[in-house]
Amino acid sequence: MCAYRITGEDFETYQRDGFFVVRSLFDVEEMSLLHQAVEVDKSLSEAAYEVHDTQGGTAKLAIWNGAGDDLYGLVARSERIVNTMERLLDGEVYHWHSKMTIKDPYTGGAWEWHQDYGYWYSYACLYPDLATCWIAVDKATQENGCLQVLVGSHRLGRIDHAPAGATQSGADPERVEAAMKILKREFCELESGDAIFFHSNLLHCSGLNKSPSPRWGFLCCYNAARNSPYKVIRHPQYSPLAKVPDTAIKEAGLKLVNQDYRKASHYQLVK
Numbered sequence: 001m002c003a004y005r006i007t008g009e010d011f012e013t014y015q016r017d018g019f020f021v022v023r024s025l026f027d028v029e030e031m032s033l034l035h036q037a038v039e040v041d042k043s044l045s046e047a048a049y050e051v052h053d054t055q056g057g058t059a060k061l062a063i064w065n066g067a068g069d070d071l072y073g074l075v076a077r078s079e080r081i082v083n084t085m086e087r088l089l090d091g092e093v094y095h096w097h098s099k100m101t102i103k104d105p106y107t108g109g110a111w112e113w114h115q116d117y118g119y120w121y122s123y124a125c126l127y128p129d130l131a132t133c134w135i136a137v138d139k140a141t142q143e144n145g146c147l148q149v150l151v152g153s154h155r156l157g158r159i160d161h162a163p164a165g166a167t168q169s170g171a172d173p174e175r176v177e178a179a180m181k182i183l184k185r186e187f188c189e190l191e192s193g194d195a196i197f198f199h200s201n202l203l204h205c206s207g208l209n210k211s212p213s214p215r216w217g218f219l220c221c222y223n224a225a226r227n228s229p230y231k232v233i234r235h236p237q238y239s240p241l242a243k244v245p246d247t248a249i250k251e252a253g254l255k256l257v258n259q260d261y262r263k264a265s266h267y268q269l270v271k
C-alpha cells in the first residue's frame, strides 16, 4: 500500500516549478477498484458534458463539489493527498471540487492553455492558494493527450483569460506564446495511478486523443481554508474536510464495488 508523504525535495520542486509528479500514488489494486467503480456507476460518464476545443475536438467533463464515502470521495479525502495539500497550501485545506476529464479514443478533444486560477479568480478567492492533484486513471501519453505544463509558469502571476472555443476559457495567447519562448514545456506522461500535484497558476493544457485507448483523468482540487470565497457565489464556501486513512480506499473499495455502488455515491454532479 502506498504511504506517500511529501518530501522536502517535492516541496522545493513545487515552489520552483509549480508542480511535481508522484509515481504510483495509487497502486494497481486501488486503480482496479477505481476502474470497477467507473464501470459499475455510469452516472458519471452519463452526466459528463462536452467541452469543445478550438480545433474542433470534444472532450467530456464531469464535476462535483462534495467528497463523500464513494471511491472518488475517499480518494479526495485520503491522507496521502490531503496532507500533501496542507503542506503545499500551508495550512488547513478543504475540498474545492473534483472532476473527471474524459477523452474518448480518436475523438477526445484538447484543453487549451490555461491557469485554473485564471477562472477560479472569478469565484471570489483572493489568493491563488488552490492546487490540484491530477491522477491518471488510464495511462496518459503524448498520443492520447497527456497533461502538458510550462515549467515555472506559476510565477508569472495570474494571466487574463478569455473564452477559447465554445466552452473553454484560455489564457491570453500572446502571453502564452511569450512564456513558451522562455519556459520549458513538459509532457507529463503517466502510468495509471501516477499523479501530478500542481499550483493553480501553473499554465497547463492537454492535446487531442489520437490513440485507440480512452484517456480518463481524475482531478481533486483544494483551496486553503483561509481563502474561502469572500462573498457568496455559485461555488460552495469552506466546509471542513474529513480526512480518511490511506487504507480506506481498499477497505471500502471491494464492498462498494460489490454492493449497489450508486447507493454509496455521495457526489452531486454540477453542470
Ligand SMILES: O=C(O)CCC(=O)C(=O)O
Pocket (backbone or CB within 6 Å): 099, 101, 111, 116, 145, 146, 147, 204, 205, 206, 217, 219
Ligand atoms: O485533464 C485534462 O486533460 C486537462 C484538464 C484541465 O486542465 C482542467 O480541468 O483544468
